[in-house]
Amino acid sequence: MKDEWVGTGTEGTLEALGRLACVVFPPEVPSSRGYMERLRQITLTDMYWAASIDPATKDELEVDKVYRGARAIAFHRLAHIVWTEFGDRDTALALSNQATMQTGVEIHPGARIGPSFSIDHGTGTVIGETTEIGTRCTVLNNVTLGARRAGQGAKSKSGTKRHPTIGNEVTICGNVGIYGAVTIGDGCWIGPHTQIDRDIPANTRVQLVSEYQVTYREHGRTVAPCIVKVAPRNVKKAQSQIAIQIEVENLSKGAEIRLVGKGEQTIEGHIASQEHDLVICSFDISDAIGTVFDVQVINTDGPWCRLVNCVNLL
Numbered sequence: 554m555k556d557e558w559v560g561t562g563t564e565g566t567l568e569a570l571g572r573l574a575c576v577v578f579p580p581e582v583p584s585s586r587g588y589m590e591r592l593r594q595i596t597l598t599d600m601y602w603a604a605s606i607d608p609a610t611k612d613e614l615e616v617d618k619v620y621r622g623a624r625a626i627a628f629h630r631l632a633h634i635v636w637t638e639f640g641d642r643d644t645a646l647a648l649s650n651q652a653t654m655q656t657g658v659e660i661h662p663g664a665r666i667g668p669s670f671s672i673d674h675g676t677g678t679v680i681g682e683t684t685e686i687g688t689r690c691t692v693l694n695n696v697t698l699g700a701r702r703a704g705q706g707a708k709s710k711s712g713t714k715r716h717p718t719i720g721n722e723v724t725i726c727g728n729v730g731i732y733g734a735v736t737i738g739d740g741c742w743i744g745p746h747t748q749i750d751r752d753i754p755a756n757t758r759v760q761l762v763s764e765y766q767v768t769y770r771e772h773g774r775t776v777a778p779c780i781v782k783v784a785p786r787n788v789k790k791a792q793s794q795i796a797i798q799i800e801v802e803n804l805s806k807g808a809e810i811r812l813v814g815k816g817e818q819t820i821e822g823h824i825a826s827q828e829h830d831l832v833i834c835s836f837d838i839s840d841a842i843g844t845v846f847d848v849q850v851i852n853t854d855g856p857w858c859r860l861v862n863c864v865n866l867l
Contacts, residue, residue: 559671566617566618566623566624570628570631571627574589574631583617590636591772592631592634596626598668599669599670600617601613601669601775602671603620603673604616604690607671621655622656622672622674623673623686624655624656625655625656626660626671626672627647628651628652628656628666629666632645637757644819649662658675658677658678659680659686660680664681664682664685664716664767665684665696665754666684666688668691669688669692670688670689670692671692672691673692675692676694678696679696680692680714681715681716683713683714684698684718684846685718686723687720687739688722690723690724691725692726693729695725696725696729696731697731699732700715701734715733717731717733717734717735718735719742720738720739722739723743725737726744727745728745728746729744729745731743733750735752737753738752738753738756738757739756740756741757741759797822798830798831798832800831800832801832804830808851810824810834810851812835812850813849820837821834821836823835
């Protein structure tokens with residue numbers, strides 16, 4: 554490890570990035586100025602984005618001085634150029650390792666990340682080699698964008714697509730795992746503690762139901778209420794149907810699914826497809842545009858059930 558890489562520990566992100574860039578891109582090389590200016594501009598874009606979305610941040614100067622997520626991204630920007638344009642794997646991985654030691658965030662230098670990217674808090678976040686992330690995205694702490702299984706990387710050549718593709722304007726909350734070459738569509742919000750290994754359509758809100766969810770008996774039937782809200786506020790008035798995808802443990806074949814709103818307004822669902830514990834159900838909401846509902850699952854016969862996950866497929 555080069556001594557110049559360690560730094561003073563008190564320098565801001567832009568200062569540290571400039572120091573490292575001078576080591577990697579010697580000033581006497583004519584093309585160095587272009588690389589350094591490109592790095593500076595995209596890093597400033599990331600900082601402006603972080604400052605604009607975080608109410609706890611005073612301005613981008615504060616992001617530069619104290620935000621570890623900004624430093625992790627800046628170091629990754631440099632490592633990515635070294636990895637993709639110089640083909641220097643050893644230096645790129647050393648830069649990535651230095652960033653991990655300083656910030657607690659691990660981003661493989663091969664990952665492709667668009668501008669205006671923010672990692673808030675970030676400790677424990679891991680982003681794999683073939684991950685692709687769009688513009689104006691935010692990731693929180695303990696997020697894994699990884700391969701579907703641990704041995705997958707060893708069995709395939711480096712660069713084979715095995716990590717997620719994240720669209721534009723996506724927010725990924727803390728303690729989320731997204732595994733495999735799946736696609737998360739534009740505008741999605743991925744709630745805390747969710748584990749995803751399938752594609753998620755654009756403009757979808759994914760939220761995990763607590764494992765301590767209470768089920769109860771209603772006239773001898775098991776009822777599993779879901780804390781996920783179905784809010785068809787974005788539905789055009791001409792559209793009278795919505796669909797949700799739910800996953801329920803111990804779901805019986807005769808299960809009923811309904812939406813329950815304020816004032817006990819109830820809309821019975823039509824099960825469009827059911828495969829084991831995974832169900833897609835549609836609802837007629839022509840008289841309930843803009844209403845917020847709870848989702849309830851009722852096992853008419855069968856054991857106690859628990860609602861695991863719910864995705865609004867608007």
